[in-house]
Amino acid sequence: MARASADARQEFSADFVRKFIDKEAFRRQSNKVLHGHPSPMHWKPLESSTAQLLDERAGYGMTTRHEVNLYVGTPFCIKTKPARCGFCLFPSEDYEGNKGVEAYLGYLKREFDMYKPYYSDDTLSSIYFGGGTPNLYRPEHYGRLMEYVDDLYGGIPSDIEISLEGIPQLFNEDKIKAISEAGINRISMGVQQLNDELIKYSGRRQTRQQVFDTLELCHKYNLANSLDLIYGWPEQTMENMLEDLQVAVDAGVHHITHYELNVAGRSDFATPKNRSLLPSIETNIEMYRAANEFLTSAGFEQVTVYDWRRIPEEKDAARLSSYDYEHNMHDFVHQEADKSATTLRQVCGIGYAAVNFHPNSLNPEDRNWIYMNQTSLKDYCDDIDAGRFPVGRGFMYSPKDVKLAWLFQSMQTMKINFVQYMSIFNENLLDTHRPLWDELDQRGWLSINETEICFEAAGQYYIPMLQSLIASKRLDEIRASRKQTVSNIAVVVE
Ligand SMILES: C[S@@+](CC[C@H](N)C(=O)[O-])C[C@H]1O[C@@H](n2cnc3c(N)ncnc32)[C@H](O)[C@@H]1O
Ligand code: SF4
Structure with missing residues (x-):
């Protein structure tokens, strides 16, 4: 694969990618089971009821x-x-x-x-x-x-x-x-x-x-x-x-x-x-x-x-x-082959610790979110007794988060259809993460065909680590915005 020169549209430099993988590859990754974006660690009580x-x-x-x-x-x-x-x-x-x-x-x-x-x-x-x-x-x-x-x-x-x-x-x-x-x-x-x-x-x-x-x-x-x-x-x-x-x-x-x-x-x-x-x-x-x-x-x-x-x-x-x-979740923005219709697939969760994942719309002006019910049975019952939905924490997706959520779901299947990604999000994924694909190619961890990026060999095993890499910048932003909010309203939330 030809190495591309640095490009302003690219999220990560080749150096960042190499150092991240060298550092993380021999650490035990947590959050391997059902890894989504962002991890519930970043969820907070939602502002809307x-x-x-x-x-x-x-x-x-x-x-x-x-x-x-x-x-x-x-x-x-x-x-x-x-x-x-x-x-x-x-x-x-x-x-x-x-x-x-x-x-x-x-x-x-x-x-x-x-x-x-x-x-x-x-x-x-x-x-x-x-x-x-x-x-x-x-x-x-x-x-x-x-x-x-x-x-x-x-x-x-x-x-x-x-x-x-x-x-x-x-x-x-x-x-x-x-x-x-x-x-x-x-x-x-x-x-x-x-x-x-x-x-x-x-x-x-x-x-x-x-x-x-x-x-x-x-x-x-x-x-x-x-x-x-x-x-x-x-x-x-x-x-x-x-x-x-x-x-x-x-x-x-x-x-x-x-x-x-x-x-x-x-x-x-x-x-x-x-x-x-x-x-x-x-x-x-x-x-x-x-x-x-x-x-x-x-x-x-x-x-x-x-x-x-x-x-x-x-x-x-x-x-x-x-x-x-x-x-169904791996394909939560489901497009018909002829693109005649798009179906958004959601998770509706009811009961203790249940998650509601509501991708509602692909229009960047519209809101999409995820939230989780109370994880203490007492809180769950108290909320219902008070006539409230028993919701604990959640997260409001920015358009960038929706893309990441889609990408992570797709990566669970060990391949990413970049043609479909382009059709849904109007973005060339090969360009956005070019240094990453180049590095994985060099390690023998992926191949790319006309429509798909396919993870191979240890590249499959390392998918949770690669998801952490791809999310890292966005997670820094989320952390920074939280700190900002905290200092503005002068309370400590963590
Ligand atoms: C959360 S449990 C719920 C079902 C049932 N209580 C059980 O134990 O099978 C569902 C599955 O999550 C997986 N699981 C839970 N904790 C895990 C961990 N630390 N590492 C890997 N898998 C885990 C287990 O394979 C388990 O069967
Ligand atoms: S603690 Fe409960 S949910 Fe977790 S593995 Fe054991 S039986 Fe399953």
Whole structure:
């Protein structure tokens, strides 16, 4: 690739790019799971009320088509020692019994009702019951959850993907049957490790047999199924990792999410004692490569840096291995091939810690935003009792942030269609980041064809680091503008 001379339109110099990569490549990246822009660390209470935002969104809805991925949050998790399974960085609350669950469902229904004036005309594309641990619910609760959705949207399209996530030890035939009868058609099971010794680091009382039993039940009730596995786990070897993948494939799983362990914050896995048990970054890169090779040879197709789907043998089996909820977001500004129509795909989140991502319009004058519900159950309930939407923090996107959000979603798929980027944002991405593409090309981390930038080899593994690089200038601006606001109004917010 020819090296371009410095250009005022370019965000980064070649020197900046090289130094950034040399410095960061051997540091553990945090925020690898579902990396978006900007990280929730930069979100703050929004200046407009949620009702104002929703009124504004309704206005945009008249001119632009929206499709909605609905997320329904569950706060509870079974207590473990160490806390939060030792590694988890997601918000959750300790499960203290069914009374708390019943009370939560009452609040959840009230929040669904608050959205009736705003969401009932939307078209649902997929539904995800996430958490926390949604398979803590009793069999009779699944139908109730689906009724809440049905009541808000005035029906649920018959052919959409409806997922529910959970942990292996809490599934049984009564629940799987109830889940299936409620109309949920996909199970995502957080397994992490199939090895009964290695899983003990998480403090979970989980066995490999429970995973197989649940998968069998999924097959019996015709539920699409997916396993979350983690590599880079304390004391995990390459052999352990490949054995887990092999048995998952042999058990007929339809989809595998293969995350690298994200080590951060105050989790038990981040303590110095446990850090010393983690495979090195070099080993993790080797594991990433070996997992890719294995899964490809086992008839799986890589869809994102961490998602793998079984290539279906028959056409009607394709539904089983797809993962619409997430993949719709990778293409959240969806253009028809002939550009005759553009659909903006949103996430509407209801429940504890749920995120609402509202790209409303591509007009630079219009507003787009993201916000997250309260991550303390008490705050969530207090807000609803006070008649307020239980929203905690959020972020208002500038036009530049919308581009970054699109770019990051696209990068999860390991390629960027720069022709489409030009068509949506009227900007030549090859020019904007030319020094970056040149540097990655030299390292053998990408190739460029007529329409796409394709990440290759370790370039795929390093996508979260490359996202941090691309966002770095904008994040500096966001930090600086916050400091300015703080000094203007003379309060300390951080
Ligand atoms: C937030 S959990 C919710 C579902 C369920 N409670 C469970 O544990 O599977 C969803 C998935 O996030 C992934 N996850 C959570 N923390 C992670 C971390 N620190 N590193 C990598 N993956 C993580 C795990 O694979 C987990 O299955
Ligand atoms: S990994 Fe799952 S079960 Fe464990 S704390 Fe996180 S959300 Fe809860």
